[in-house]
Amino acid sequence: MADVTGEIPLAAPAPRVGGVNPALVTIVPLRALPLVAAALAFLVTAVIGNWSWALDFLHVAGGGLWTGVDLFVGLVIGPILGRMSIPARTEFATRFMPKMLLIMPTLVIVTLASGLQLARLTGDLAVPYPNHWWLVASFIVVGLMAVIAIGFLEPANLAVLFELKKPNPNGQLIGRLMRRFVYTAGITGVLQIATLIIMTRIATW
Amino acid sequence: MSGQPTGTDRQLPPITTVVVVSMAAVITAGIYLAAYLPTQAPLPLPTALVAVGVVLFLVSAVMLTRLREFAWFRFRQVGGWVLLAYLVIVGMLEFVLVIDQTRGTLLALLTVILLIFALDIPILLGFSVARYQEARDSDPA
Numbered sequence: 001m002a003d004v005t006g007e008i009p010l011a012a013p014a015p016r017v018g019g020v021n022p023a024l025v026t027i028v029p030l031r032a033l034p035l036v037a038a039a040l041a042f043l044v045t046a047v048i049g050n051w052s053w054a055l056d057f058l059h060v061a062g063g064g065l066w067t068g069v070d071l072f073v074g075l076v077i078g079p080i081l082g083r084m085s086i087p088a089r090t091e092f093a094t095r096f097m098p099k100m101l102l103i104m105p106t107l108v109i110v111t112l113a114s115g116l117q118l119a120r121l122t123g124d125l126a127v128p129y130p131n132h133w134w135l136v137a138s139f140i141v142v143g144l145m146a147v148i149a150i151g152f153l154e155p156a157n158l159a160v161l162f163e164l165k166k167p168n169p170n171g172q173l174i175g176r177l178m179r180r181f182v183y184t185a186g187i188t189g190v191l192q193i194a195t196l197i198i199m200t201r202i203a204t205w
Numbered sequence: 206m207s208g209q210p211t212g213t214d215r216q217l218p219p220i221t222t223v224v225v226v227s228m229a230a231v232i233t234a235g236i237y238l239a240a241y242l243p244t245q246a247p248l249p250l251p252t253a254l255v256a257v258g259v260v261l262f263l264v265s266a267v268m269l270t271r272l273r274e275f276a277w278f279r280f281r282q283v284g285g286w287v288l289l290a291y292l293v294i295v296g297m298l299e300f301v302l303v304i305d306q307t308r309g310t311l312l313a314l315l316t317v318i319l320l321i322f323a324l325d326i327p328i329l330l331g332f333s334v335a336r337y338q339e340a341r342d343s344d345p346a
């Protein structure tokens with residue numbers, strides 16, 4: 001498992017795909033891991049201390065970024081990417097996808113854990129029906145997004161990166177997987193609009 | 206070339222579908238339980254959903270073990286790191302549950318949900334990457 005970062009060249013003279021040397025494709029940007037660890041440490045501290053400001057900050061900032069990134073990727077970057085040539089897409093993917101591999105899971109765990117804890121603290125979890133349906137709706141939307149993101153989007157993301165590391169990447173396969181990435185990012189983007197509606201409704205009841 | 210199917214065009218069992226359905230089953234159980242918070246939900250339905258998730262996870266594991274000519278090194282490489290990452294994530298969620306005084310059968314059920322979730326994802330991601338690699342794709346080091 002030692003070379004999952006992909007920072008070790010796999011083959012010396014490799015052809016360039018979309019202007020990128022496959023041997024230098026990075027799967028996980030190791031230099032960003034301390035930032036992830038810091039975010040998680042902040043989350044644990046906030047949960048242990050029932051620190052309401054920090055929980056609110058983590059939920060609002062994490063959720064805002066998660067929603068914003070999903071909407072931007074799904075509805076802005078995605079359609080642009082879909083119209084680019086395969087070499088251009090692969091070059092973009094090489095630089096973009098490793099960052100998404102760290103950013104998105106971190107935002108998701110920070111937002112969900114702080115949100116649940118915050119709802120418990122503020123009493124929103126105990127709100128009676130019919131208002132409780134808004135909470136249930138938010139759980140359902142998050143569940144749908146989890147299945148789509150983990151079941152379809154992330155596998156396509158990883159498979160593209162590993163394909164790019166091959167000496168002779170399969171352009172058609174990369175195109176197919178990127179198309180799946182773009183479609184699923186679009187679906188999660190639309191689901192994020194539902195999240196925005198639900199969260200603003202909960203915040204104002 | 207030998208004319209044999211390559212890593213990118215050969216037929217493989219529907220492991221991805223089975224794992225996604227397993228994951229969907231345990232997530233649905235989690236949503237059902239969360240919908241009753243802060244009171245405890247009736248447990249028969251979520252227990253049945255978790256059982257479906259466990260069985261499908263085991264089915265996917267059996268299908269995996271029966272694979273021949275598969276890029277096992279790549280599967281273990283990706284799956285191993287993903288397992289580590291998701292054990293951290295699931296550990297944090299379990300920590301939040303314990304801090305919130307979740308106890309008894311409910312905690313046990315939620316723990317199984319988190320465990321199946323943490324085991325499904327490495328299989329899903331490891332398989333999704335390894336299926337496009339050549340079977341002889343071994344440790345480049």
